[in-house]
Structures are given as structure tokens and as C-alpha cells.
Amino acid sequence: MTSTLTPVQKRSALTKGQLPKWAPYLVLGTALILGAAILALIGFNAFGWGIVSAILFAAGLVGWSAIVEGSRRAKDKLATCLVVGSFLVALLPLISVIWTVLVNGLPGLMDPGFLNTSMNGVTGAFDNKSVEEGAPVVGGIYHALLGTVQITLLATVISVPVGLLTAVYLVEYGNDRTLARAITFFVDVMTGIPSIVAGLFAAAFFFAVVGPGTKTGAVAAVALSVLMIPVVVRSSEEMLKIVPNELREAAYALGVRKWRTILKVVIPTAISGIASGVTLAIARVIGETAPILVTAGFATSINTNVFSGWMASLPTFIYTQILNPTSPSNPDPSSQRAWGAALVLIILVMLLNLGARLIARLFAPKAGR
């Protein structure tokens, strides 16, 4: 055995015909320099430099590899370049969106009173004055923030019991019956309902039941529940499924009724996952614009009653401020408010996402294995 091992010669035979380890770095350096040179000829910009260098890098590395290593390894290199490249391409819009919102939103957010005043009484005249005379931009998002919180809370209050009970039915009582399979299938289908159709449904329902033109926060909450329930069902179902059967059987063996087993053993074990799923569902619906647009209308003043009157929300606030600026001749203050509201909305959604991860980690059941 040992006599056949002749490390030095074998290694060199194995690595013969391969690119040296430093090859990618060399090609990268050359590509960056060449790219800069090419861009300098036609006018330099960082974005173009990145693109040209990336193409040069891929071409150089693949070409060199094709000469030294043969076509199979060159193809491998090409695929690796494409896969890494697609990831970098996917990051571009993320960075661009967050950067745009930060740059445009910070001035709006820094305005005094942005978070604690409403748009009540703010007319185009104020905006014209702020553009022409440099007066501070007035008006804020308090009414929209309040509306978003109320609508989302009501939607959560509706969706969580329905969603959780359905998940319990599917996992504990369904037993793969036809009804359970139908529910699973239609919950999946419901996940794909366009948000605007959910809004139209709520609007059509309340038009038919309460009266034509009914637009309140509660209608919007119903629309959001249609979007939220399937998410809650799916995530709760997943979480209830991974509760070990031994726990249920132990409870049954002690003579505990099924419903008490579910309430006292199964749900508490899965509660961290359920809570984080609910938080993610809230994060999903809090940014929905279209369903609120067709169900709650637009309001410029504070409305604390979800059951009567039009209600503002952050997404519709952004939408209307961009599309119908308060002062049509000077849209800048409106777009500043819109970007400020967009920044607040993104921060809210990110906090909810972060919160979901924290909940999942902090309240996870202690694994005793």
C-alpha cells in the first residue's frame, strides 16, 4: 500500500493541466484595469465599469481555461461565472431600492412634525410657499400611520383565530379526508389571489350587504384578512406538523382530552413558530396598497373609527402623494413626504421581519436531545 504512494509526483500529475490557484485574481485585476481603460475612452461611470469588467473577467477566465484545461472545465467556469453573476445582478435592485428610499426619504423623515401631524388642512398653498419661499414642508403621516396600525390590527384579529383553527383542523382532525385536502388545495390557491382582487371582493361584499359605496377601515381589514389567512394557515400548519407525536401520545396516555392536549401541549410547543409566522404575515399585508385603495378610500385627517368613514394608510398615502401631489404645480414637497412615508414603511416591515426571527429564536422550545 505505502509503496504505491509517491505523493510528490502523483500530486503534480493530478494538478497538471489546471489553472494555478492565483489565476482568477490575475484575470480579475487585468479585467478591472482593462475595463477602466475602455470606459475612460467612452466616458467613465462606475456602473459601466462594473459591467465591462465582469464581462472581461468571465471571457478571460473561460478563454484561458479552455486553452489550458479543455472545454469541460471551461464550461464549468462559464457556468460558475453566470451563476455568481446572476446573484450579483439580483443584488443590484435591492441596493438601488434601499439607497433611493434612504436618500429621498431621510429629508422627509427629518422634518419636524412628520410623524405626529396629519395632512388635515394642508393645501397646495403651503407647498407652493415652501418651494418658493423656502418655508419648511408641513404635513405628516400621523393619520396614515394610525390608519395602517388600526387596519392591520383588525385584520390580524380576524385572521389569526381563523387561520390557526384551520391549521389545527388540518393537522389534528383532518386525517387526509377529502374536506381537508380540499381546504389545503384552496388555501394554496388563495395564496395566489391578486391583492387587488381581494380588495374588490371585500368592496363588492360590503357594497352588497351594507350599501353601495361603503368604504371604511373595516372593509380594508377584511380585504387584508383574505390575503393574510392563507399565510397564517400555511405557517401554523408547518409548525403544528413538526410537534413530535410522542408529546401527543404522552398526553393521551395520561387521559387528557384531545382538545386539552391541543391547547395545552401541541400549541404551546409550536407557539414560537406560529408567532413568527403571524408576524411575517403581518409584514406581508402591512405594505399592501391595492386592497386598501379600493376599500378604505383616501383621508387626509385622523380617523380613529375603523367602522365608519374613509381611512388613510401608509401605502395609499405614498401612492396618492406621488400620483396626485397636494400642489400639482409644485410636486416636490409631496414627493418628499411620499419618500419619507416609504422609509417609515420599509423600516416597519424590516422590524417585523427581524421580530419574527427573534421570536422564532427566543421562544423556541428547548430541545431536550
Place this chain on the structure above:
Amino acid sequence: MTTTSLTSSRGAGRTGDKVFSAATLAAGCLILAVLFGVALFLVVQAIPALTASPDKIQGGEGFFAYIWPIVVGTLIAAAIALVIATPVAIGVALFISHFAPRRLASGLGYLIDLLAAIPSVVYGAWGAAFLAKEISPAYNWLAGNMGWLPIFHGPASATGKTILTAGIVLSVMVLPIITSLSREIFLQTPKLHEEAALALGATRWEMNRMAVLPFARPGIVSAVMLGLGRALGETMAVALVLSSGALTASLIQSGNQTIAAEIALNFPEASGLQVSTLIAAGLVLFLITLGVNMIARWIITKHKEFSGAN
């Protein structure tokens, strides 16, 4: 507490059991009822538009003349989004599942998931304020050099607020959906298949091409279908980005419209027959997305035993 509640539950236990199981059953049926109700109420409210005389509908030529161009517009926008998003999403999913260093992979996956967390209205604002402006020189170039293709027929829109821009914004929005579903499926490729391919001397790409991609094909198809469902129904990106108009073949002129954006732009001020026209449009959108989603789910259930997307 546990002992007392256990002993005291003996009497109330049976009713408790019945009430609880009935409640869960009711919740499940409520969901079916809601979905049924969605269809029912949309149909009921849409009937006036479908039966009204053609000259009363917006455009004056009846409902089908009204809905036809915006259905085509919706399909065009979704097609652009998928053409751009599918290859990138599969690349990203492969990168996270098979190419990235194992330690970084989950963090990088979270970065892509952040794309899904950004609200659609923010994408719309970004597309209108940033992307449209930055991309309009490219449209001028396309109109100048590729203008012989009908889809790039000039003159290009000066503001860049075209269906192509809307499609690009949509592609960013469906990217995380396709990525996360495909990634799940790629990760479920049997390790033995991968190792067998590698042991036969396959390079990493050959291993992916021979073991991972064939295994994941039905999953990728359904992921793309679900992305399509999202792209068809997405409202805000199109409503804010596109300066809408009549149906045109050129992607770089202003014009075209999608169902969802048409509803969002007109519903708040609509009254009377226009409300039911728009609800009827919503019904058409609902049926299209329902069909797409059901096909996607059907593919997933058919390949349930090895698909991670269910």
C-alpha cells in the same frame, strides 16, 4: 395547576372536545366559503357590466372590446417579467444551494428574501422615480438601432415610463418567489445522485446539469407559474410606473395597460356602471390567476413526493 385541570376536565371534557373540533371545522369551512364568496360576489357585482348595452361601457364598444387590450397588456407585462426573472432566479437559487460557501449560504438567501419584504408601492415609486429616468437613454438606443423590430419601434418614450420598465420592476418583484421555491427544490436533490455524478468525474456544472436540474424541473416549472400568478396580479408597480394608453406592440413607447392597474387607477373615483365594469375586470383577472395557480399547484401535488414547494 396541571393536576387540578386534568381532574376537573372530566365532566366538561366531552363537550369541550365537540366544541373545539366543531370550531376548527367551522374555520376550515369558512375559508372555503370565503373563496366561494370571492367568486360569487365578484360575479354578482359584475353582471350589470356584462349585460349592459355596449355603448354604455367605457370606450363605447362593449365589455369585451374594453377588457381585451388590458388582458393582452397584462400578459405582455407578465411575460417580460418572467423572461427576465426566470434565468436570474434559477441562477441565484443554484448559487445559494450549490455554489456559495456553505457558511454564507443562508445569509445570502436572507438577502434575497429581503427583496420580497419590500412593499410593492415602494417598488412602484422606485421604478417611477429612479429606474424610468435611468433607463430611458437605453430605450433611445434601442429605438435607434433595433427599431426594425416591432417591439422596439420608436420613438422611445422620453420619460421611460413604458411597459418594459414596468416589466423590469415586476421581474424584481417575482424574483424572490421563484428563487426561494427553486432553492428549496435544489436542496432536496438526493445527495447520492450528486455524489455519484462527482465520483464519475463530473465537474460541478456537469453535476448540476445532470443531477440537480433534471430532478428539479417540475419544481422549477411550478415556481415559475407561481411567479407568473404574482406578476399578473401585481398592481402598484404598474400603476405607478406605466404611463398607460392604448394597446401598442412597441415596448418602449408609453401605452398599454394591465387589468390590476386599470382597476387601481379608476376604482376610487368610479361610480355606477363603471364600478361593475371594473369588478368584472377583476373577475377576469381572478379567473386568469386562478387558472395559473391551479396548474402550478397541480404540478406540485403530482410530484409531491420529492417537491419542497408544497
